[in-house]
Amino acid sequence: MSFNSYAQKTASITLSNDSKDTISRHIYGQFAEHLGRGIYGGFWVDKTLPVPKQNRIRLDVVNALKKIKIPNLRWPGGCFADEYHWRDGVGPSAKRPKMINTNWGGVVEDNSFGTHEFLELCDLLGTEPYVSANVGSGTVEEMSKWVEYLNFDGASPLTKERAANGHPKPYNVSFWGVGNESWGCGGNMTPEYYAGEYRRYATYARNYPTAKLKRIASGSNAGDYNWTEVLMKNVGPRNMWGLSLHYYTLPTNNWSKKGPATGFGEKDYFNTLKNSLVMEELVTKHSAIMDKYDPNKRVALVVDEWGVWTDVEPGTNPGFLYQQNSLRDALVAGTTLNIFNNHCDRVKMAELAQCINVLQALILTDKEKMLLTPTYYVFDMYKVHQDAKYLPFKLNTPDYEYDGNKIPAVNVSASQDKAGKVHITLVNLDASSSITVTTELKDIIWKAVTGRVLTSGNVADVNTFAKPMTVAPKAFNSAKRDGNKLLVTIPAKSIVALELN
Structure with a gap:
């Protein structure tokens, strides 16, 4: 053919018409990591760039995302989350320390975009923040204090510091990831070890009167069903709102040569679609394990990294993961969102990787220029499903x-x-x-x-x-x-x- x-x-x-399930709007979430030009040059631009801005937040990007009603935004990673120390990104920008982004390109991270800037962005977008906390190289105290800094509406040294940094009232952030990819870049842990760490970190990530936390455990890499089994057995619905799942669609089955984003033929096209349909199997099998320990479906399956991953565009930094976005990617997005909708009894949240200029992006920018990708238009067409009856x-x-x-x-x-x-x-x-x-x-x-x-x-x-x-x-x-x-x-x-x- x-x-x-x-x-x-x-x-x-x-x-x-025989259903009581609702398609959660949070299935249509997005992901913004300190990676390539996702934050810097994407959301957060140079003061001199001739585009509409608030602070340094790019407003044409904000308006495009508001149009498709993105329900949540995950930040600061990804692998970056487990080397990110939140105190480096608060306070006067000029006094914030610089660091090396060891995961993504070895570039300097100047921390000019930190907690307050992210939450200002979420406010402009009208979206809920989803914060991924550092378990891999961070401490229980560090996460606990970040939660208090953002959510406590009382008198403490941290709330005094928050007020001094321009926000007297709490932000009331509800979605918290307890680590990221703890099986890999987030610490190379075994599931048994991570389950213990999760319980410890989650214990000290406190609920405050104005913000009940929805704690999300670092879940499986694709078909690692044992990880899900161990987490559900050792943690289960106790103190865990959600369990994550990561799966990327490759045009080939080779991580060292994933295949091009453009100029491909029917072989790569077909293989990409075939690989994307693996999501149906993954969601079904992980859900079945979760059902065994949680028949009332209190724990959400959170697919907080998904999308097409190709070779980077020729001539770009290989650590920046910048790729073009084709009709093929849009077909993968539509198919994947259909899968999530059809499993809305268990899949309550998902985040496309990533929002701008990284992987299967909704938006691409080049200095003052901006375009909407085919994948963006899928989210525009599918936004009608948000919080609708399945x-x-x-x-x-x-x-x-x-x-x-x-x-x-x-x-x-x-x-x-x-x-x-x-x-x-x-x-x-x-x-x-x-x-x-x-x-x-x-x-x-x-x-x-x-x-x-x-x-x-x-x-x-x-x-x-x-x-x-x-x-x-x-x-x-x-x-x-x-x-x-x-x-x-x-x-x-x-x-x-x-x-x-």
């Missing part, structure tokens, strides 16, 4: 076949918002064939359908500063009513978002 053949295929969906379904889909391998061509998720509108997001991964989908809607009353579609001429198409709208949503008119059934023809390599009124 080639990119240029246009065979017709069919799929069917039976959609039900609608279960049965799907029959044809396969997308390449070189003797096959994957399901269509994936979907659906929800109903508080106004009664039904939203269906469909992804057709087949590079060549449009697919006509017949949807039966049980116990759902509707009169009209509107939609948007994201696609382009080639799966490797990207948005550039010269041509920023190559891959952008357009009105979609290939959906119609047939009795109470919905008939939709999804173009090849596309994402379609429908609204039923």
Whole structure:
């Protein structure tokens, strides 16, 4: 099968209104690490850069993210979190110590963007902060005092210091990560050792009257199911709101040569999609282990690092993880968000890696220039699912076949918002064939359908500063009513978002 053949295929969906689950808005979270140009040159820019700013926070970036209603922002890492000492980033900027970012490029970190700057950014974004605390090289006291500094509304040396630094009232930060990738860059710990450390750190990360903590344990690397087993057995719902999971989609299966972000052919395209669908298996199997110890689903599965990871763009610092973002990446994003929506009974939170200029970014910048990537538009199309009622379904889909391998061509998720509108997001991964989908809607009353579609001429198409709208949503008119059934023809390599009124 080639990119240029246009065979017709069919799929069917039976959609039900029988559900009590909600798709948490926090599934649509983002991640900003002190890495490459994610913070410096992304959110936090030079005073002389001719763009609208508050302090040094770039406001065109803020406005773009506000439009897609990002619900949370994770900071300061990532691997950087476990070498970050929060006191280096508070107080007068000129007095803050400089350090070397040993994880990402060996560049100087000047700490001009610290706790207060991050929380000012979150306030501008209208989003909830998710702070990752240092367990790998930090102390219990250090994390405990950071929580007190941010959340205590009383008299103490730390609250006096916070007031002196410009914020008399507490910030009331609820989401706290207790370490990051403790199996790797966060300390190379065994799960048994980390479970003990988690319980110790979490004990001294106190709840204050104005802020009850949602503590998130450092969870598994992809398919390390033993890690989840040990954490659920040794910690479980006691003092643990969430357990994280990290999984990155590589075009190849080789970390030393991951594959290019641009100019790829159908082989790399297919393999990327096949690898992205592993997320379904990971979420299902980790959830099953969690169910064994937590049948009431009190502990959230938090997929706080996910996305496509390719080779960096030629000529850029290999430690900065700067890559272009194609239609292929958008299809991975749509597919992954559908998976999370469909597991919303356990997946309560997730963060794309990363927000700006790093990995599968929503936004790319070059000095004063800014563009929105194809992945950004997926989050724009899918924001309708945030805090909506999940609608279960049965799907029959044809396969997308390449070189003797096959994957399901269509994936979907659906929800109903508080106004009664039904939203269906469909992804057709087949590079060549449009697919006509017949949807039966049980116990759902509707009169009209509107939609948007994201696609382009080639799966490797990207948005550039010269041509920023190559891959952008357009009105979609290939959906119609047939009795109470919905008939939709999804173009090849596309994402379609429908609204039923």
